[in-house]
Amino acid sequence: MTDHAIDRVLVRIDDALSAPALNRAILAVTLIAMAGHFVLMWGAPEQIGAYRTADIPLLILFVLGGLPILGQLAIKLLRREMGADFLAAISFVTGIVLDEYLAASLIILMLTGGQVLESFAMRKASSALNALARRMPSVAHRKNADGEIADIALDDIAINDLIAVFPHETAPVDGTVVDGHGTMDESYLTGEPYVVSKAPGTAVLSGAINGEAVLIIRAEKRARDSRYAQIMNVMAEAEQKRPHIRRLGDQIGAWFAPAALLFAIIVGYLSGDSSRFLAVLVVATPCPLLIAIPITVMSAISVAARRGIVIRDPTVLERLPTCQTAIFDKTGTLTYGRPELVDVLAGPDFDADLVLRLTAGLERYSKHPLASAVLKEARLRNLPLDEVSHASEKPGQGLSGQVDGHDVVVTHRNKLVKSDPDIAALLPETTAGLECVLLIDGQYGATFRFRDTPRAEGENFVGHLGAIHHFKKVMLLSGDRESEVSYLSDLLGIRDSLASQSPEQKVAIVRAEAAKAPTLFMGDGINDAPALAVATVGIAFGKESAVTADAAGAVIPEASLVTVDELLHISMAMRRILLQSVIGGMVLSILAMGFAAADYITPVAGALLQEGIDVIAILNALRLAIRHDIDADIVEETRF
Helix, strand or coil, X not given: CCHHHHHHHHHHHHHHHCCHHHHHHHHHHHHHHHHHHHHHHHHCCCEECCEEHHHHHHHHHHHHHHHHHHHHHHHHHXXXXXXXXXXXXXXXXXXXXXCCHHHHHHHHHHHHHHHHHHHHHCCCCCHHHHHHHHHCXXXXXXXXXXXXXXXXXXXXXXXCCEEEECCCCECCCCEEEEEXXXXXXXXXXHCCCCEEEECCCCEECCCCEECCCCEEEEECCCHHHCHHHHHHHHHHHHHHCCCCCCCHHHHHHHHHHHHHHHHHHHHHHHHCCHHHHHHHHHHCCCHHHHHHHHHHHHHHHHHHHHCCCEECCCHHHHHHHHCCEEEECCCCCCECCCCEEEEEEECCCCCHHHHHHHHHHHHCCCCXXXXXXXXXXXXXXXXXXXXXXXXXXXXXXXXXXXECCEEEEEECHHHHHHHCHHHHCCCCCCCCCEEEEEEECCEEEEEEEEECCECCCHHHHHHHHHHHHCCCEEEEECXXXXXXXXXXXXXXXXXXXXXXXXXXXXXXXXXXHHHHCCEEEEECCHHHHHHHHHCCEEEEECCCCHHHHHHCCEEECCCCHHHHHHHHHHHHHHHHHHHHHHHHHHHHHHHHHHHHHCCCCCHHXXXXXXXXXXXXXXXHHHHHHHCCCCCCCCCCCCCC
């Protein structure tokens, strides 16, 4: 058997011994045994045979709960790993040898209690995938040539099949509407909080939730090739390739545990006194690592919750202060996600209200976020919406249809330059921001200019990331068009920006950046979920998608960059206090080790002294829970 195969076997055994269910069972047994110990101390005979009566529950605990700990210790020795829990396991054995049964029981309580708390707080790796899978239907309704509808499995859908999507059902495949008028909610997928109207000719994304009407769509892809399935595949790959991040306690314990053990062995050998070995080991028990860290982390989670921040993965609080690259999604993250129509520049032969009225009638059937801005402006001008007889919106083709007898096309400047340079010559000069071009019956109708308003605090937030939080690189990563992304990046002072990025491309970019340096990624749509999963730290912005929240380590439901800044400060304060508790406690332990080596501290006195060190570390860790001075550097500004 190869070394790699042996290591895989050891990992599986270690995983089994540290399984959450087993830890919960051992924790329950520990609490019962310790309670029994104290009860018997007061109401039972002092001695039964060779053992104190009160120690019998603890001896049973050592068999039921101690053996898994010793098994983990043996595996760590075979894998040449020495962390904080390794020295704790050594201390557990030492406690039994010293007949310090209660102290040994406390070691079990600390080990299993910390693991249970962490497994409870940590997000399960498959939760996001489960949330994705639950959204999809198990069957589809296929309409045959006779008009009859039969239920079939999703895998049996063929291209060009007619599929009926009933009210409030989820579209099983990508397709085009061939019959019916209604609406679909695509916000979970696009990240845009809009309900999109559907008419014959309009595109449907798999995973979109239907409204009140029955829609008949023609399947353009098989279910396994549709957009929703692609995102699920990317998410699964992201989960499998999630980087392993070593916890701070493990990093410190990796050198402290072997150093303390070696020192104890040397002292015992040179002195010839085994009690000195035991005394050194007892005072070296890394309780600040085992107790102060979870207390500090839980305090930080509590502080974050009071600020409206949900910490799903506690390790983000340790990682966040180490991040050097910040990557942001655009819409809904650095902007409010509500584009506004600011200019209607009509062509020479058209009236602005006429073009707006015809366009608004057609935009009811568009999935583009700018559609809502056109509809809003039409309502503000009290313009009626004309009847649409046909609508079509294909990727890269723009929006087109027949409105009140007119052929209306919504396109963009770059396409016109290639397809119709004569019309392109009539367009006004380009400006920063968003725009679309309207053609009415083949003639230039108007240019619409939009503004997706950046968050009021966005420029200050981006500007202070380097100076205050030591980020070396800030990136804007978006699926939107180049003109929109460039406009926002220039406005906020972001030098690195990439536009028109698919979820797969976002994952590749975030993974590449995370390989260079610890990376923070922020996004708000389900299309951001895979990138959130592969980043060193993923923060989900807003509360529109449970899937996005499942893929992130932290969630900020009430979207605000001020709250993000507060999270950064909370994590910095947590790491600072955590290091104070851990390093301060370890320094005291090292001093105590010196006195124990000189035979000034007995094993029993060392145990008591270590408890005092633990109390100091715990009290320092609790400071974070009562602090009220953790504030953001930026303030929420009012939009005008």
